Amino acid sequence: MLRPIVRYGAEVLHGPSATIEAVTPDIQSLVDDMIQTMYAAPGIGLAAPQVGVGVRIFVCDISMGRNAADLLTFINPSFVERDGMQLEEEGCLSVPGFNATVARPSRAIVKGLDREGQEHTVEGTGLLARCFQHEMDHLDGTLFVDRLRGLQKDLIVRKIRKLARTGKW
Numbered sequence: 001m002l003r004p005i006v007r008y009g010a011e012v013l014h015g016p017s018a019t020i021e022a023v024t025p026d027i028q029s030l031v032d033d034m035i036q037t038m039y040a041a042p043g044i045g046l047a048a049p050q051v052g053v054g055v056r057i058f059v060c061d062i063s064m065g066r067n068a069a070d071l072l073t074f075i076n077p078s079f080v081e082r083d084g085m086q087l088e089e090e091g092c093l094s095v096p097g098f099n100a101t102v103a104r105p106s107r108a109i110v111k112g113l114d115r116e117g118q119e120h121t122v123e124g125t126g127l128l129a130r131c132f133q134h135e136m137d138h139l140d141g142t143l144f145v146d147r148l149r150g151l152q153k154d155l156i157v158r159k160i161r162k163l164a165r166t167g168k169w
């Protein structure tokens with residue numbers, strides 16, 4: 001089932017999400033909905049708060065459905081390692097229409113449970129490392145906009161407020 005993606009300003013996006021106690025059929029069906037919603041958007045990653053559910057789950061697929069092995073689900077993820085630095089343009093399905101260059105570590109290892117509740121650990125470099133860190137940020141209530149410097153952030157936030165005032169957000 002496709003779920004609506006909430007946007008910047010929705011409360012669930014701006015606070016920490018809750019740990020999952022058990023990988024139940026309800027949680028698996030949330031994961032399935034998130035995967036379907038991510039592909040439909042389309043996007044390379046989606047975190048549960050983006051569909052309005054404040055729990056620690058994200059899905060990602062940097063191949064956007066072209067390579068089945070690239071589809072990853074993380075429940076209760078944490079970083080094992082992070083290093084390096086990359087500067088690339090980034091966007092977010094919850095901040096449509098805006099992009100900005102964000103500094104991120106160039107390599108990240110994430111561990112967490114998969115859709116079946118089994119622990120897995122995945123190393124990402126480049127785009128996948130960026131994706132991991134963007135989605136992990138969502139679980140702590142941080143959007144890429146929050147990682148920008150003052151003026152750049154203010155500009156985007158002002159534009160969003162203006163869109164919201166005119167009912168276009």
Ligand SMILES: [Zn+2]
Nearest residue numbers: 091092093094
């Ligand atoms: Zn995002």
